[in-house]
Amino acid sequence: MKRFKLRLGRQGFVEKVGLIVALLLIILVFSLLNENYFSWQNLQNILTAASMTGLVAIGEALLIIGGLIDLSPGSIAALSSVLAGLFISWGVPPLLVIPCVIICGLLIGFLNALGINKLKLEPFIVTLSAMSIARGLGYILCGGKPVFINNTEFSSIGSKRILGSFTLPVIMLILAMIVFSVVLSRTKFGRSIYVLGGNPYAARLAGLNPERIKVYLFMISAGLAALGGGLLASRMQSSQPSSAVGLEFEGITAAVLGGVAMSGGIGNIAGVALGVLIIQCFNTGLIMNGVQTFWQDIARGILLILALGFDYYRRKKQSERQLKRSISEMTQQET
Amino acid sequence: MENKNSNSVEFKNISKFFPGVIALNDVSFRAESGRVYAIMGENGAGKSTLLKIMNGDYTMTHGEMLLNDTPVKFQSPKEAIDAGISVIYQERQIVEHLSVAENVFLGSWKRRHGFIDYDEMNRKAQEVIDKLNLPFSPEIKVGELSIAHQQMVEIMKAYVRDAKFIAFDEPTASLTDTEIDTLFAIIERMKCEGKVIFYVSHRLAEIDMIADVIVVLKDGALVGVVEQCDTTHDELIRMMVGRDLGDIFGKLPRNDNIGDIALEVESLSGPTVYDVSFTVRKGEILGFSGLVGSGRTEVMRLIMGEDPILDGRIKVDGQEVKIRAPKDAIQNGIVMLPEDRKKQGLFSNQSVSVNLSVSILSKLLNKAGLLSPKKESQVVNDLIDQFDIRTPSADKIVGELSGGNQQKTIFARCHATDPEIIILDEPTKGIDVGAKAEFYHIIVEYARMGKAVILISSEMPELIGLADRIIVMREGRIAGVVQREEASEEALLKLAMLGIGGNTV
Numbered sequence: 001m002k003r004f005k006l007r008l009g010r011q012g013f014v015e016k017v018g019l020i021v022a023l024l025l026i027i028l029v030f031s032l033l034n035e036n037y038f039s040w041q042n043l044q045n046i047l048t049a050a051s052m053t054g055l056v057a058i059g060e061a062l063l064i065i066g067g068l069i070d071l072s073p074g075s076i077a078a079l080s081s082v083l084a085g086l087f088i089s090w091g092v093p094p095l096l097v098i099p100c101v102i103i104c105g106l107l108i109g110f111l112n113a114l115g116i117n118k119l120k121l122e123p124f125i126v127t128l129s130a131m132s133i134a135r136g137l138g139y140i141l142c143g144g145k146p147v148f149i150n151n152t153e154f155s156s157i158g159s160k161r162i163l164g165s166f167t168l169p170v171i172m173l174i175l176a177m178i179v180f181s182v183v184l185s186r187t188k189f190g191r192s193i194y195v196l197g198g199n200p201y202a203a204r205l206a207g208l209n210p211e212r213i214k215v216y217l218f219m220i221s222a223g224l225a226a227l228g229g230g231l232l233a234s235r236m237q238s239s240q241p242s243s244a245v246g247l248e249f250e251g252i253t254a255a256v257l258g259g260v261a262m263s264g265g266i267g268n269i270a271g272v273a274l275g276v277l278i279i280q281c282f283n284t285g286l287i288m289n290g291v292q293t294f295w296q297d298i299a300r301g302i303l304l305i306l307a308l309g310f311d312y313y314r315r316k317k318q319s320e321r322q323l324k325r326s327i328s329e330m331t332q333q334e335t
Numbered sequence: 336m337e338n339k340n341s342n343s344v345e346f347k348n349i350s351k352f353f354p355g356v357i358a359l360n361d362v363s364f365r366a367e368s369g370r371v372y373a374i375m376g377e378n379g380a381g382k383s384t385l386l387k388i389m390n391g392d393y394t395m396t397h398g399e400m401l402l403n404d405t406p407v408k409f410q411s412p413k414e415a416i417d418a419g420i421s422v423i424y425q426e427r428q429i430v431e432h433l434s435v436a437e438n439v440f441l442g443s444w445k446r447r448h449g450f451i452d453y454d455e456m457n458r459k460a461q462e463v464i465d466k467l468n469l470p471f472s473p474e475i476k477v478g479e480l481s482i483a484h485q486q487m488v489e490i491m492k493a494y495v496r497d498a499k500f501i502a503f504d505e506p507t508a509s510l511t512d513t514e515i516d517t518l519f520a521i522i523e524r525m526k527c528e529g530k531v532i533f534y535v536s537h538r539l540a541e542i543d544m545i546a547d548v549i550v551v552l553k554d555g556a557l558v559g560v561v562e563q564c565d566t567t568h569d570e571l572i573r574m575m576v577g578r579d580l581g582d583i584f585g586k587l588p589r590n591d592n593i594g595d596i597a598l599e600v601e602s603l604s605g606p607t608v609y610d611v612s613f614t615v616r617k618g619e620i621l622g623f624s625g626l627v628g629s630g631r632t633e634v635m636r637l638i639m640g641e642d643p644i645l646d647g648r649i650k651v652d653g654q655e656v657k658i659r660a661p662k663d664a665i666q667n668g669i670v671m672l673p674e675d676r677k678k679q680g681l682f683s684n685q686s687v688s689v690n691l692s693v694s695i696l697s698k699l700l701n702k703a704g705l706l707s708p709k710k711e712s713q714v715v716n717d718l719i720d721q722f723d724i725r726t727p728s729a730d731k732i733v734g735e736l737s738g739g740n741q742q743k744t745i746f747a748r749c750h751a752t753d754p755e756i757i758i759l760d761e762p763t764k765g766i767d768v769g770a771k772a773e774f775y776h777i778i779v780e781y782a783r784m785g786k787a788v789i790l791i792s793s794e795m796p797e798l799i800g801l802a803d804r805i806i807v808m809r810e811g812r813i814a815g816v817v818q819r820e821e822a823s824e825e826a827l828l829k830l831a832m833l834g835i836g837g838n839t840v
Contacts, residue, residue: 186705188696195693198682205641205679206693206748207665265684 019258019274026278030285037288044165048235050280051169052077052228052244054273056251057258058180059221061272063123064255065184066217067197067264071127072112073225074247075134076105078240080229082138085149085239094154098230105226108134109219116218117211127218131248138241147239158234169231176224181269189216197264253304254279279303342368342403342499342531344389349398351384351555358384360555361398366548368499368529371522373536373546373563376575377739377769380552382535386502389533390422391415402500421498423489423506431478436460438477439491463491467521482627483514490521501525502533507541508764511626519545537766539568551575575769583772584800590782593618593803596653597787598638598669598756603647605637609811611647615756615787620778622802623791624827630811631791632674635758639664639671651756665694668755672746672762674791676738680745683734687726688715690733690744694752718747723773739770746777757781758789763797775801795824807831 031038056073063070080101087097108130115126149155161167166174184190192213196203204210225247233239258275260267282303286296344366351359359381366372374382387393388400391409399406402418409415429438436456437444445452445459460473469487471480477488486506493501503522507515522545525532534546542549542563549566551558551574558574594617603611608630615621623631636642638649640658648655656667664670673679682690692699692711699714701707715729722743726736733744742762749757759778763771778801781788792798798805799822807814807830814830829836 182705188700188706191689191693191696191706194685194689195682198685198689199678201678202673202680202682203693205639205661205671205673207662207752208693209660209662263684265682 016259016271016274019271019278023274023278023281026281026285030281030288033285034288037285040165042284042288044167044170046277046280046284047170047173048167049284050276051167051173052232052247053250053254053279054173054276055176055224055228056221056247057254057272057276058176058269059217059224060248060251061255061258061260061267061269062180062184062193063217063221064252064260064262065197065265065267066193066213067200068116068123068214068217069127069252070112070218070221071124071248072108072130072134073221073228073251074244074249075131075138076108076222076225077229077232077244077247078242079108079134079138079141080105080226081233081236081243082142082147082239082241084154084230084233085147086141088149088151088154094151094157097154098157098227098234101230102223102226105222105224105229106219108226109222110215112222113211113215113218116214123218135241142239142241144241146236146241149233149237149239155234155237158231158236169228169235172227172231176227177269177273180220184269189213193217194265197266199265250279250300253300256308257304342529343401344500344531345401345404346385347399347401349385349388349400350396351381351388351393352396357555359388359395362552362555362557363398364550364557364560366531366533368531369526370547371526371532371534371545373534373542373549374552375536375542375549375571376552376558380575381555382552383504384555385552386422386504386533386535389415389500389502390420416496416498419497419499420502421493421496421500422502422504423486423493424504429477429485429488432476434474434476435464435471435480435488435491436473438488439463439473439495441492459495460491463494467491467494467524468517481514483510483517486510486518487521490518498530500531500533502535504535505537506534507536507538515541539571542571583775584796587775587779587801588783589779590618590620592783592785594785597651598789599650599653600634600638601648601650603634603637603649604645605633605642606645607811608633608637611808611813613806613813613816615789617755617785617787618782619804620782620788620790620802622798622805623789623808624795624798624805625808625814625831627793629808629831631808632760633811634808635671635760635789635791638669638758665752665754668753669758670694670749670752670754670756671758672742672749672760674760674764676742676745681733681741683732685733686730687719687724687733687736687744688712688729691715691718691729691748691751694748714751718751722747722750722777739766742766742770742774746774754786756787756789758791760791761793762790763792763794771797795827798827799823809834 027038036042056077059073060070083101083104084097087100088094092100112127112130115121116123157168159167162171184193192203192208195206195208196210196213200210229244232243254275255267255272256262256275257278258267258271258273260271279300282299283296286299347363349359349362350357362381362385374385376382384393388395391412391414394408394410401407407418409418430441436453439460440456445455447455457473464471464473467487467490469484471484477485480488506518510518522532536542546563548560549563549571550560551571553575596614597617598615600614601612611634613621625631633642637644638658640660640663649658650656651667651669656663658664658667677683682693688711692715695714696706699706699710701710712729719726719729724743724747725740733741736744746762762778763774766774778788778790790798790802803819805817805822805827807817807827809831814834815836817826817830826836
């Protein structure tokens with residue numbers, strides 16, 4: 001029996017060591033700078049703050065592994081927060097508001113996929129349009145400004161602490177991570193995503209249905225963004241039409257940082273989780289040390305370049321070591 | 336100043352190691368100007384590695400390369416080019432929307448006052464065109480040229496760089512006979528000009544025509560360097576595969592038990608296919624011949640649901656089937672091994688396992704509906720053993736395997752769907768003699784199992800040796816059918832080029 005180990009997405013634990021080290025380093029540095037950083041309470045803060053980016057990052061990761069991209073999640077999240085307020089004002093039961101918002105999100109995702117499949121347009125173009133339309137729609141529906149949502153039952157959803165003081169957004173994020181990790185690694189659909197990203201043409205010839213996979217992928221991405229937007233509305237007790245600008249890029253950054261290759265076919269959710277954590281730990285650390293938000297943007301850009309550069313260097317070293325080892329093995333065999 | 340008419344390349348104990356693989360092992364030989372050195376060997380024998388070391392793509396692990404007795408060590412392809420080396424590859428490295436002259440001078444465009452000097456470039460290119468007797472203008476877009484002429488543009492590049500050491504990597508893979516003659520005339524000319532010429536090819540007939548010396552590699556090691564006039568095909572094949580293949584086709588156990596009609600195609604028309612009708616029976620090997628662009632592949636694309644069917648019907652086992660996408664074809668027991676394995680078949684950045692299981696994922700689910708690693712590993716390892724795919728493990732990235740093993744992987748994937756009708760589009764293109772023989776056995780075995788096999792091939796001996804009937808396509812239509820007994824290269828060519836001879840369906 002030959003050795004058998006699935007190398008889906010080419011990422012094992014070893015490949016992630018660099019990311020884990022980076023995360024620990026960030027935590028260490030900020031803990032030294034600020035005594036409140038390394039605390040249970042701050043972990044809660046970090047995770048809650050990471051929940052929106054995290055949800056979007058999952059969607060982006062799936063899409064990028066499949067060789068696609070979605071630019072609309074930020075706008076969809078903002079629109080969803082507006083819709084949540086609208087639904088409350090229409091008398092929708094508070095507990096049903098978020099499911100309704102998700103359904104709207106799924107619809108937008110479906111339309112995205114429709115444009116890509118039927119009009120044969122690039123995902124970049126279609127979702128760019130969706131980004132613009134969803135943002136505009138959000139502003140129109142709430143008159144261009146944040147609207148207070150006066151419903152305590154709804155606002156308690158996003159801030160209520162359950163399961164050892166974790167907030168619902170955090171629990172949703174963790175759940176989504178687990179679910180989509182299983183989906184990616186253990187389902188036919190998940191496998192199809194890797195294959196589609198690896199070679200869309202061959203995927204079709206091998207009997208897969210790329211159109212259908214794309215529909216699901218864009219629906220997942222938009223649905224997760226809508227969930228994030230709904231939770232945001234609950235947390236903020238308001239519709240926020242101008243929120244989540246650039247959220248999709250934060251998601252993409254986290255995914256790429258976590259080892260998802262822009263060329264498609266490579267990456268996994270564990271990496272994305274690390275990517276999200278690194279970004280948020282870093283961000284929160286900067287905020288706690290009073291760094292201006294503008295500097296945070298710059299710092300995030302530098303972080304991404306550094307992380308990927310380091311990763312490239314490490315992989316190069318690793319393959320060199322591997323080569324040396326196999327040369328010595330081969331020369332031993334000869335003698 | 337070195338003597339322009341005397342050049343040499345010497346390889347001294349060249350080795351190249353990759354993780355787990357010795358690509359080249361202590362290879363030494365010397366090549367002099369005025370002779371053509373054919374480099375032969377199976378896939379994975381080390382031919383490409385040798386070329387890549389020559390042109391600076393790879394750096395050697397051990398050993399030394401001497402150009403005109405001066406040791407060189409290239410760090411990049413640019414250094415190799417500057418040293419006078421030019422490798423002309425199978426995949427042409429041209430920019431289709433640029434002109435011939437622009438392509439020829441790519442990277443070193445002539446400039447005057449900071450602007451590109453098109454007049455000068457066109458004039459220089461025209462000089463080379465005249466020298467080589469080529470029938471196109473330097474200003475034409477390369478994309479508008481035939482594949483053969485695109486290759487000539489590659490050769491022109493070597494000329495303007497005044498390359499002294501020129502290597503051809505399977506240059507005739509997509510050329511017609513007359514085009515091959517033109518190419519050979521150019522090679523002869525280069526020979527007389529004192530260039531050192533390397534020629535990598537699988538085609539023995541060509542080696543007879545063009546090579547003076549034959550260098551045989553096997554498993555990365557040098558087997559021998561022989562004079563072309565002192566050797567025979569049998570001897571060369573023996574050297575390459577380490578065994579005597581003899582008459583490959585004569586020894587194949589043929590299937591005489593041909594059954595019912597498996598696939599019936601009725602007046603099928605598509606974008607470039609007109610009114611094509613034929614049948615294949617169970618246990619039959621139906622050959623498809625015709626020039627490139629005659630519509631052979633396009634017919635199969637219609638059957639697989641890759642292109643829209645404009646008119647006509649497809650019947651499987653007598654029942655009409657609707658095929659809108661390849662998955663419909665696969666559900667109806669039809670599967671295709673595509674011609675371009677990199678583009679249409681392989682998931683290069685995925686593991687061997689993912690590549691093998693992609694078409695049968697539904698069969699690998701456990702009770703919970705999740706993919707079962709246990710089932711997958713079983714199926715995948717069985718396929719690896721059955722098709723003798725040489726890989727260290729199932730989770731090896733498939734793009735890192737040799738071409739023959741990649742092709743086997745795709746074949747094994749097709750096999751895994753348990754098809755009744757298998758379409759093979761140029762299954763042995765670009766693979767070596769040994770692997771070809773393996774494929775012929777697999778193909779005949781398929782027919783013996785009662786499967787219907789459709790075999791498209793540009794290699795006529797292959798069609799004549801394997802097929803029970805051969806359909807010849809010409810300009811999108813069936814030009815005629817040749818029975819096994821009447822099949823000859825001449826008969827097939829007459830039909831393909833002139834539409835004369837053969838029978839109707």
